[in-house]
Amino acid sequence: MGVRDTSQGQVALEALAKRFGPVKAIDDVSLRVGAGEFLALLGPSGSGKTTILMAIAGFEYPDEGRILIGGEDVTWAPPNRRNLGMVFQRYTLFPHMSVLENIAFPLKMRRIGRAEREERARAALETVRLGGMGDRRPSQLSGGQQQRVAIARAIVYQPRVLLMDEPLSALDKNLREEMQLEIKHLQQRIGITVVFVTHDQTEALTMADRVAVLDHGRLQQVGAPRDLYEAPETVFVAGFIGETNFCEGHLDYPAAAGEPVSVALDGGGRMSATAAQALPAGGRIKVALRPERLRVLPAGNGPAARVKEAIYAGNATTLMLEDEAGQRLRARIPAGGGLHEPRPGDHVRLSWQTADARAFAA
Amino acid sequence: MSRRPASFFLGGRRYSPAASLLLTAPFLLLVTFVFILPLAVLLRESLFVPEPTTAHYARAFAEPVYLRVMLRTLVIAVLVTALALVLAWPLALVMSRSRGLLLGLLAAAVLLPLWTSVLVRTYAWMVLLQRNGVLNQMLQGVGLTSAPVGFLYTQGAVVLAMAHVLLPFMVLPILSALRGIPEDLTRAAQMLGASSWSTFREVVWPLALPGVTSGCLMVFLLALGFFVTPALIGGPQQMMISTLVSQQVREMLDWPFAGALVGILLLFVLAIAVVFKRAVRLERFVGSA
Amino acid sequence: MSRPPAPNRAGRAALNAAAYAVTVFLLLPTIIIIPMSVGPERLLSFPPKGFSLRWYAEYFGDEDWIRATLFSAEAGVIAAICATTIGTMLALALVRGRLPGKGLVELLVIGPVIVPHIALAVAMFLVFEQLRLTGSLLGLAMAHTVLALPFVVFTVLAALYRFDAELERASLSCGAGPGSTFLHVTLPLIAPGLISAALFAFIISFDEAVVSFFISDLDRKTLPRKMFEDIDFNISPTLAAVATMLTALTIAALLIGYALKRGMERRARRTGT
Numbered sequence A: 001m002g003v004r005d006t007s008q009g010q011v012a013l014e015a016l017a018k019r020f021g022p023v024k025a026i027d028d029v030s031l032r033v034g035a036g037e038f039l040a041l042l043g044p045s046g047s048g049k050t051t052i053l054m055a056i057a058g059f060e061y062p063d064e065g066r067i068l069i070g071g072e073d074v075t076w077a078p079p080n081r082r083n084l085g086m087v088f089q090r091y092t093l094f095p096h097m098s099v100l101e102n103i104a105f106p107l108k109m110r111r112i113g114r115a116e117r118e119e120r121a122r123a124a125l126e127t128v129r130l131g132g133m134g135d136r137r138p139s140q141l142s143g144g145q146q147q148r149v150a151i152a153r154a155i156v157y158q159p160r161v162l163l164m165d166e167p168l169s170a171l172d173k174n175l176r177e178e179m180q181l182e183i184k185h186l187q188q189r190i191g192i193t194v195v196f197v198t199h200d201q202t203e204a205l206t207m208a209d210r211v212a213v214l215d216h217g218r219l220q221q222v223g224a225p226r227d228l229y230e231a232p233e234t235v236f237v238a239g240f241i242g243e244t245n246f247c248e249g250h251l252d253y254p255a256a257a258g259e260p261v262s263v264a265l266d267g268g269g270r271m272s273a274t275a276a277q278a279l280p281a282g283g284r285i286k287v288a289l290r291p292e293r294l295r296v297l298p299a300g301n302g303p304a305a306r307v308k309e310a311i312y313a314g315n316a317t318t319l320m321l322e323d324e325a326g327q328r329l330r331a332r333i334p335a336g337g338g339l340h341e342p343r344p345g346d347h348v349r350l351s352w353q354t355a356d357a358r359a360f361a362a
Numbered sequence B: 001m002s003r004r005p006a007s008f009f010l011g012g013r014r015y016s017p018a019a020s021l022l023l024t025a026p027f028l029l030l031v032t033f034v035f036i037l038p039l040a041v042l043l044r045e046s047l048f049v050p051e052p053t054t055a056h057y058a059r060a061f062a063e064p065v066y067l068r069v070m071l072r073t074l075v076i077a078v079l080v081t082a083l084a085l086v087l088a089w090p091l092a093l094v095m096s097r098s099r100g101l102l103l104g105l106l107a108a109a110v111l112l113p114l115w116t117s118v119l120v121r122t123y124a125w126m127v128l129l130q131r132n133g134v135l136n137q138m139l140q141g142v143g144l145t146s147a148p149v150g151f152l153y154t155q156g157a158v159v160l161a162m163a164h165v166l167l168p169f170m171v172l173p174i175l176s177a178l179r180g181i182p183e184d185l186t187r188a189a190q191m192l193g194a195s196s197w198s199t200f201r202e203v204v205w206p207l208a209l210p211g212v213t214s215g216c217l218m219v220f221l222l223a224l225g226f227f228v229t230p231a232l233i234g235g236p237q238q239m240m241i242s243t244l245v246s247q248q249v250r251e252m253l254d255w256p257f258a259g260a261l262v263g264i265l266l267l268f269v270l271a272i273a274v275v276f277k278r279a280v281r282l283e284r285f286v287g288s289a
Numbered sequence C: 001m002s003r004p005p006a007p008n009r010a011g012r013a014a015l016n017a018a019a020y021a022v023t024v025f026l027l028l029p030t031i032i033i034i035p036m037s038v039g040p041e042r043l044l045s046f047p048p049k050g051f052s053l054r055w056y057a058e059y060f061g062d063e064d065w066i067r068a069t070l071f072s073a074e075a076g077v078i079a080a081i082c083a084t085t086i087g088t089m090l091a092l093a094l095v096r097g098r099l100p101g102k103g104l105v106e107l108l109v110i111g112p113v114i115v116p117h118i119a120l121a122v123a124m125f126l127v128f129e130q131l132r133l134t135g136s137l138l139g140l141a142m143a144h145t146v147l148a149l150p151f152v153v154f155t156v157l158a159a160l161y162r163f164d165a166e167l168e169r170a171s172l173s174c175g176a177g178p179g180s181t182f183l184h185v186t187l188p189l190i191a192p193g194l195i196s197a198a199l200f201a202f203i204i205s206f207d208e209a210v211v212s213f214f215i216s217d218l219d220r221k222t223l224p225r226k227m228f229e230d231i232d233f234n235i236s237p238t239l240a241a242v243a244t245m246l247t248a249l250t251i252a253a254l255l256i257g258y259a260l261k262r263g264m265e266r267r268a269r270r271t272g273t
Helices: A002-008 A049-057 A099-109 A114-127 A143-155 A173-190 A201-207 A225-230 A235-240 B017-048 B055-062 B064-097 B100-115 B118-129 B134-142 B155-179 B183-191 B196-224 B228-234 B241-252 B255-275 B283-287 C006-037 C054-061 C063-096 C102-114 C117-130 C137-162 C166-173 C178-207 C210-215 C223-233 C237-270
Strands: A011-020 A023-033 A038-042 A064-069 A085-087 A161-165 A193-198 A210-215 A218-223 A245-250 A260-265 A270-275 A284-289 A295-298 A304-312 A316-323 A328-334 A347-351 A358-361
Touching: A011 A049, A023 A049, A023 A064, A023 A218, A038 A049, A038 A201, A049 A064, A049 A161, A049 A193, A085 A143, A085 C166, A099 A114, A099 A143, A114 A143, A143 A173, A173 A201, A193 A201, A201 A225, A210 A225, A210 A235, A218 A225, A218 A235, A235 A245, A235 A284, A235 A358, A245 A328, A270 A284, A295 A328, A316 A347, B017 B055, B017 B255, B017 C063, B017 C102, B017 C117, B017 C137, B055 B064, B055 B255, B064 B100, B064 B155, B064 B196, B064 B241, B064 C006, B100 B155, B100 C006, B100 C237, B118 B134, B118 B155, B118 B228, B118 C006, B118 C178, B118 C223, B118 C237, B155 B196, B155 B228, B155 C006, B183 B196, B196 B255, B228 B241, B228 C223, B241 B255, B241 C117, B255 C102, B255 C117, C006 C237, C054 C063, C054 C237, C063 C102, C063 C137, C063 C178, C063 C223, C102 C137, C117 C137, C117 C210, C137 C178, C137 C210, C137 C237, C166 C178, C178 C237, C210 C223, C223 C237
Parallel strands: A038 A193, A038 A210, A085 A161, A161 A193, A270 A358
Antiparallel strands: A011 A023, A011 A064, A210 A218, A245 A260, A245 A284, A260 A270, A284 A358, A295 A347, A304 A316, A304 A347, A316 A328
């Protein structure tokens, strides 16, 4: 079992590329998923995340590159011979079969005897906490229950890897959050490798061990949720994950990644930041600064701004600010922290840690 | 496993051209043998028997008897189409606004005739219209007429019976076009100040027009080549092109001339079908069955 | 609830009246045959002067009628099976396939509807006569298969469009091969469509008058040909009995077809497609 876990559950994509007409759906993507790892493919629609999943599943063939599962090249293998589990966006339970028949279906296709089939299907149903529902029709279950049955059907034959294509997008918000944790716990319990496609960054950050961010078919960054948020490597990732203020300007001298820099802003004034990547001299710069990392202090010495609007949202207040150069910024003040909470029209002073302002080549 | 596999059905995606062709082969074979070949043989008869000639076609236009038959066919087809449209419009409009049981009953009234044997319906009209038929019995009973009226074998009887037989083909496409008009659209038009007449003229009619065109073409095409009803209700007096073809084949055994008549009919029908290719949508009739 | 303004109301009432009148026009001729078929007299009259099943008895007692009915039924069953099989294969190729010359195939599908049946009937008569296929079950079944195919293809197409193709992917991901997927997933879910297609193919064949008028012969008549000749010859009340039974058959077929379609739609709705 241990041997199987380490070698069988690995997924490797090597220089994968796929075009649909002139559009590059996957553009030279290489990626490794370790056995037992939960990887989320995150990106806006059209970023290629679903196409990558479909190529792993065998529903699409790449134009270039290889797909290895457990070290075996499966690039051209038909989907039914890959021994992967898949959970689809819209449940896709077979409406003419009972819940138990649905779960037993992959076992039947593997020519497993009736008695064992039923026993294992019942066990899988217990795993997703639906014991006793086996005789119902899929249509008699709620959306969340249907999705759990779909998960049970995908894991009952102990596949090497479980693929999930936005499995929670059809559920309402509360149920979605509940299912996120449930799937995460289930994955940890049975130790299966999961590749999970989503366009919802909160979902990706909540569930995944590592997140692969994609845009226009290109892999932007792969990393743990914390790294993506704290240390985005590209402007796209900085803007896509969480909320960010962007200030544009230029740099007079070159800088290596990690060096503190002083960016000359377009509207005048300077901004201290940290180079997120190697920056050329004279190049256009975008500085990213998270709203909650921007401190708002009573007026005094330092960069000044005026509060245009204050939006109260219970757990925090968001301030819409405008500095002297006309640059608009957002700042978030958590509630209950006893922090200075200015009103619209107030003049304030801004402050931030140099490490929190990340400078990118624009 | 380094090559792209050429499997029959891959990954829930499309079949390969070879597989598609294999699935289509029985259809193509059957249609070639039972549809294309017979028509081709008959047309060859009309053009090459006894020698390559267009004489059979010329004859159809040269002799007044035949010219009259063809003209009558056109006139009857136009009249049937017009009558069917007038009858179908209110029914389709009311159906498009109905729900539940009423809609079910109205739909049954349209679908039952569509699927009832044409012979049964033609027979029913004969029973109604013949000399000692129901209509004459009633007219005499009321005292409106003293002697039986010969309704049968008149152009009016043929048009009425054919319009009845073909009416479902008019109702269904109009209904499907009307159903496609969102109710909010007519409400919006009225909110914007349109009267019910201008709502109809500016919104409903233009959007229903494709359905009306489709229905008219279908009825016209079917009426042109209709056989059973004109043969039984029209008789020799109201001979249409289809009954003339039948007569040439069964009584005169003049295959080349029958072939020429079929050729003329086919040319006419196909020309209309090709010109209005998009309007002749068969799904409309099947989808509602 | 206030009432609509008067002119609107009058217009609506007139429209409704017209629609109901057309409904009566559509149904009346067929319906009126039913009471007349149970009248006791040779001369058809309405309303019938009494009640008798003698014309039904005459039908069942007449070997000619029964033979024609059985012949038509045989041809209908064969045509229904062939048309459904061939039509389903074609519909699959049209929906799922990459078919060279797809437009031409589609044109051939509607061909038998556009081309007047009289043209087909005469043409088939000419060719079948030379091949000794007139009066044969084979020839008739083939002809009727072609006539029923358009309706089968469009019914099956509708069923395939309602079917959620993602279910096939789910089946493949479960390890089922293409064949098993079709057998265990696709076929059971489109089966109601296939059954109703077969049903209507049978009705089309059973009722078909023009082609069978030409290609059946005097010894082996179809039911419609027998009716055709009897109508032309004399309007006997036996025909009214036959017409009534044919109408009942159509109603039964329509009801079954409707029930099947409802079942399929409900299933499609429930799975949220």
